[in-house]
Amino acid sequence: MSIPYPERAEIDVLAETFRLLGDSTRLRILFVCLDRPHSVGEIAETLELSQPLVSHHLRLLRASRLVRGERRAKQVFYELADDHIRGILVDMAAHISGEC
Numbered sequence: 001m002s003i004p005y006p007e008r009a010e011i012d013v014l015a016e017t018f019r020l021l022g023d024s025t026r027l028r029i030l031f032v033c034l035d036r037p038h039s040v041g042e043i044a045e046t047l048e049l050s051q052p053l054v055s056h057h058l059r060l061l062r063a064s065r066l067v068r069g070e071r072r073a074k075q076v077f078y079e080l081a082d083d084h085i086r087g088i089l090v091d092m093a094a095h096i097s098g099e100c
Helices: 009-023 026-032 040-048 053-061 081-098
Strands: 069-074 076-082
Touching: 009 026, 026 040, 026 053, 026 081, 040 053, 040 076, 053 069, 053 076, 076 081
Parallel strands: none
Antiparallel strands: 069 076
8 A cells, every 4th residue: 555655744744743742741641541531630630740731731732633622511521633643652552562
């Protein structure tokens, strides 16, 4: 299967996405959201981070379409944007653990 070579603008977006994924805090947030949606408070508590810090990272992840948020009453619950993101995370975790 041949994948078409991306345009320059798409390469730039891809590079920015990988730059965002290069931050360990953002990766930890993504892994927390791997299986189900979580509120900012749940993510902060799980990772032992402040809510403002988690909110900041979630804003960046949301702007890059890596997560999406759903408002439920007064809280927003965040989950991975789609199965492509889930696949990247799971595949790379398997790669570094030697399971591939």
